[in-house]
Amino acid sequence: MNPRRIAALAHKEFLHILRDPRSLGMAVAIPMLMLVLFGFALSVDVDEVPMVVWDQSRSHASREFVSRFEGSPYFHLVGFVERPEELAHALDTRQAVIALVLPTDFAERVETGRRVPVQVIADGSDSNTATIALGYAEAIARIYGQDTALAELHRQGARLQAVPVEMRPQVWFNPDLESRNCIVPGLIAVIMMVIAALLTSLTVAREWERGTMEQLLASPVRGRELIAGKMIPYFAIAMFDVLLAVLMGQFVFRVPLRGNVALVFGMGAVFLAGALAMGMLISIVAKSQLLASQIAMLTTFLPAFLLSGFLVPIKNMPWLIQMATYVVPARYLVTLLRGIYLKGVGLEVLVLEAILLAVFGVVMVLVANAKFRKKMV
């Protein structure tokens, strides 16, 4: 490894980037665009679920019941319907995701203390929203039931003040259960994986396509010098991307960063070394820019997106797929960043993930170096 030679290669690569403003723009714009797009759009929070009501009872009691839903932040009453066709139409056209049907004898049954069947119809085509909305609806109905039961007991002279057991939930790390707080740190990991591999996947292939590789092969440059020299400028760009992402997390998404900021950048750097080397490896093997960029997208985007635990918890996956996630490096960075951001923990908890990331980096660099042969075929 000769520092002069690495410097010459890094300088040359840096000039290539400078002379091609489009690629430089891409290197900065794509991560920002993805962060904005996914950061805002990928909210799994459920609130203001549109709801219609078919109140067949038209009584004081039924209005009181419906007002409980109206007062909740989770539902938004879009209107009343009178017939089953209207109800179906509202769900078909997605004016409403949930519909309440109150029977004609709602008030009588409540007053006489009998069970009241209230039908809740949910649009299951969005199963996540439907499940959560049904949960909320059930909770509201249960509280209404408790309240009316207590009121009845009270009227009869009982001295019972409340139900005996009352749960007081307290959520740690993300008290408002904002999905954005969970998504943004994970998103930084996914974006880094994709952009880093994409950036370097073009560099070696480009030299093959333009014929300049032949000249380099006939020079005394060593494979590891070439890999190191080419990675340096892209490493700088990718670290700049990390900085931008962290700043956006702070000031655009307002995600709390409770842990050590230096650790975020340190782990980002270890991860990037591996991801950039992976891009180099793809480029070395593919020898064509088009093929290399496609392989890079395929091998980074989908695994990082689906198998890193960023969107779907790994514990919910089938056993075989869970095993597969161990070789997805983004998985470790997602865990690390969420830990540092939300829990404020450091290496004392996350040391295993940090070690595995370092292993990933070392393996990628070694394999890229081994695959690069200074021959034309």
Add this chain to the structure above:
Amino acid sequence: MLREHPVNLAVSVRELEKRFGAFVAVRGVSFDVTRGEIFGFLGPNGAGKSTTIRMLCGILAPTAGQGTVDGLDLRTQPEAIKSRIGYMSQKFSLYQDLTVEENIDFYSGVYRIPSSQRAARKQWVLEMAGLIEHRRRLAGVLSGGWKQRLALGCAIVHRPAIVFLDEPTSGVDPISRRRFWDLIYQLAGDGVTVFVTTHYLDEAEYCDRLGLIYRGELIALGTPQELKTTLMRHAVLELTCDRPEDALLAVEQLPGVHEASLFGRAIHVVVDEAEAPQAALASALAQCGYGVERLERIEPSLEDVFVSLIRARDSAAQPQAEVRQ
């Protein structure tokens, strides 16, 4: 040929072979290049010129055979060879989006030119290539001749003892070609060995020694003069007459004529011996009504030599091919 001491040989290869799957690109090639000479490697496209030069530069591993470049073994010391040689590949491998100076700086970094010499070497390359005024222009916008001289400059910025040039003048105008050959002479004058491939026969005349490669095999080796006098088994007559295109067809039919081809307005006729057919040819043409202006024996050009060698090789190979079918 007298075997010289290997130290005096810039390049020495024996039975060099390169296969790509079933295809044999280079077969059983053996030759020596003495230090300080301009060695021309001549052959049609696809004959194996580039494959051979790439093996010599250590970027293709030979399938069989052995050889040395600057006294170093081709098979075991390719990386050591790479720091002693300069190589200019067929496409001018410059970075088009870098300026003239940046290209030179890059290669002086790659070849680790000591910083005390860098400025002087850069100046030397710029002067040699005539690019002093264009040093800050992008390499991509330079004309062909300039690009070619810049590529040469980048390949020899580290003062290698041996330079390999793969078709350096293809696709460049004649004046630039002439200037480029002046540079090659200048290098040879400084004691540099130049190994150059070409398919231009006029360039072959500028070389000290030549090797002719055809279908992967070396079919002739020697100085241009040796090739013209010893390798040509037949005599060449130059014929000037009326309607040379029609006359060519007639001449080819005559007995004792091996081949005939147009050379400008004249016809070159390859015959067994010079004296007997000369008279017969003249009378035969006169009978057919072609007025003969001039008919005399000439020294064969390199083109005559190579055309005749290649045709001889093809006619020897053809019966084999038929038997195989």
